[in-house]
Amino acid sequence: MVEGKFxxxxxxxxxxxxxxxxxKELATKELVAVKKLKRTFNSWDQAMALHEIKCLIQVKxxxxxxxxxxxxxxxxxxxxxxxxxxFTNLEQIMDMRRKIRHPFKEPEIKYxx
Numbered sequence: 001m002v003e004g005k006f007x008x009x010x011x012x013x014x015x016x017x018x019x020x021x022x023x024k025e026l027a028t029k030e031l032v033a034v035k036k037l038k039r040t041f042n043s044w045d046q047a048m049a050l051h052e053i054k055c056l057i058q059v060k061x062x063x064x065x066x067x068x069x070x071x072x073x074x075x076x077x078x079x080x081x082x083x084x085x086x087f088t089n090l091e092q093i094m095d096m097r098r099k100i101r102h103p104f105k106e107p108e109i110k111y112x113x
Contacts, residue, residue: 002080031085040077047079
């Protein structure tokens, strides 16, 4: 389960649907993002039917965040999604660029898209 496998370091973000933590995998010391869904699930099949999980399992692309693992919580109704850790996101980059008045150039936009 998550408690014995990861050290939850801090909350990165929280919404009405999930809490995302910066975490360290205890065995490898690798930084990861652990997303705890606030919704509960009655079965593993119900959890695996989530659109987010089905898409991320199938998509393998360098510009798409990698889903590393899906874990059921100790209550068996909780669900945790373990992602590769990224140090920033597009929204943060856009905010920073706006503040310094340095808009993206066309080749940068094409690369992002």
